[in-house]
Amino acid sequence: MSVSEPPTTDSGSPGRLPAPDRLRRTDTRLDNYVDRYAARTHGMTASAIRALFAVANRPEVVSLAGGMPNITDLPLDVVGSVLNELVVEHGRQAMQYGSGQGEPAIREQICEVMRLEGISAHPDDVTVTVGSQQALDLVTRIFCDPGDVVLCEAPSYVGALGVFRAYQTQVVHVAMDEQGLDPVALAEAIEAVRRTGRTAKFLYTIPNFHNPAGVTQTLERRIEILRVAEQADLLVVEDNPYGLLGFDGDPTPAMRSLDADRVVYLGSFSKTFAPGFRVGWALAPHAVREKLVLAQESATLCPPVFSQFAVSAYLAGHDWRGQIKVFREMYRERRDAMITGLTEHMPAGSTWTEPKGGFFVWLQLPPGLDAQAMLPRAVTARVAYVPGTAFFSDGFGTRFMRLSYCFPTPARILEGTRRLGEVLAYEASVNETFGMTALGDGRDRVIHPYEAPGADMS
Incomplete structure (x- = not known):
């Protein structure tokens, strides 16, 4: 590694440079482009x-x-025969470019899947994505500018926090309890944000078998959360990768089934079929769907067509339920x-x-x-x-x-x-x-109340 020469003045002798030059880094760095990255890259951290x-x-x-x-x-023999038949009979179509919104057949099947949670939807309002992770990325892209506020549970999905960080949003956590998101804490957080002169862009929530907390919002709790959201004119992003994987009884009606105009629903086949195909979706109000398709086209041109055909063929020819x-x-x-x-x-x-x-x-x-x-x-x-x-x-x-x-x-x-x-x-x-904190009697609440639901908004 070379050592940089000492700075010189205009006369050529060593001395103190003007302030802008003094601030310029002269040390050797492994990344020569560190000063050229967009500001949002500073929020990108490893999961x-x-x-x-x-x-x-x-x-x-x-x-x-x-x-x-x-x-x-998963019956790999069935999946293998489905893929073989797909390539032989529909390979030229399945391996070609497709629609930025996703293929019509799988969008219709997605609506059938969502009916199990009480959702009545039209295929035109479904946008197929590269897993539900990309769906969340696109939603955040079309709604959030740097410095905007996003509300989410405390704790929340680490992948969502990474998306919000990458788009330079400010996350305000909202307390949970054993029944999921606390509506009172949600109202308090909304008000705390408003006192700063800002409005939260949306609430991100995982109502079913929460990641990481494992709890599930009751139907009554969902209704109350949507009531608070309606009063505050707040969009709700419902992330639901686990909704069909309940151990007892039928699925709880999705929040989207209770309010189609206020909820953007994110779904995925990663948990109910196989994650390697990376097929997810967003169900959104029509105007929002149009923006999602434009964002999808700029990101990928179209979601992977072969994966969509593969999942569609599996759903059509196998007892997926x-x-x-x-x-x-x-x-x-x-x-x-x-x-x-x-x-x-x-x-x-x-x-x-x-x-x-x-x-x-x-x-x-x-x-x-x-x-x-x-x-x-x-x-x-x-x-x-x-x-x-x-x-x-x-x-x-x-x-x-x-x-x-x-x-x-x-x-x-x-x-x-x-x-x-x-x-x-x-x-x-x-x-x-060493005389540190005693163990206690084990009667602490299972979900520890978050101590700062409004966060420091200064």
Whole structure:
């Protein structure tokens, strides 16, 4: 590496340069383009979950971290024959460019899928996307300028927080409880934003089997949240990748089914079929749909046509409802193993949610423990999780962790909770030895009330 020469004055002798030149960096950097990136790139950070992949994927580590669907029970012979027939009979169409909105056949089938949650929709209002993650990205792109406010639950999906950060929005978290988003806290957060002279662009919520909290909004709670949103003229973005994966009874009616004009609904086949096809969608009011299609065309020209044809052929030729039932039972067995393992191995003072569907449990640690600080010790003990701070935009959540039960076998889940329990017990004993916070009596609320629902809006 070369060392830069000392700065010189106009006379050529070493001296102090004018202020603008003094501020110019002269050191050697690995990235020569660091001064040229857009300001929004400063908000792009690695996902806490993705960062764990290299460690969590080691065979000796029990990963309770990622939310990777388990497709072991997917009939690959059926899928293989569907793909073979697709290529032979429709390959020239399936491997060509398509519509920016998505292919008509799959948009009709998406409407059929959504009817299971009480949604009555027209295919013209559906925009197919590259997974529901892209749908959220497009919604944020068309609604949010830098500095705009987005409301979302505390905690919230880490992928959504990444999108909001990339578009330079300000996230204001809203408290949750065992029934999901708190309508009173929502009204307070809306008012806190308004006192600063701004208006929240939308509320982002995951009403079913929340990621990461595992809780589900009751029907009564959904109605109340929509009432608050109507009074505030607030758009609601309903993200629902897990809605059909409930373990007990029929799905709760979607928020979109209760208010078609105020709710943008995001869905995906990643959890109910297979994530590798990356087919999701957004159901939006007609005017919003037009903007989504324009944004989609500028981003990708069109969503992958082959994936759409493949999913469409699967839906048309296979008992996809029966397959979802198979997935539900498989995930129920894993949920039961997780709850059993936590009950047997967690130290006093620990509490956790008991999800009725989906993939995740939200664990609250005994007082004095820090999930982020403990992670290296847990990995050394060959178990991985996601620290709670990943699911907040403001550093909250040190006493929480998200545990996923969707992918490991029940036996591996039990072993993982045993290893995790040993790590927590050791950390708790260290706290007691050095006179730190007592463990408590275990009666803390399962969902810790968020301490700053309005956030510092200054």
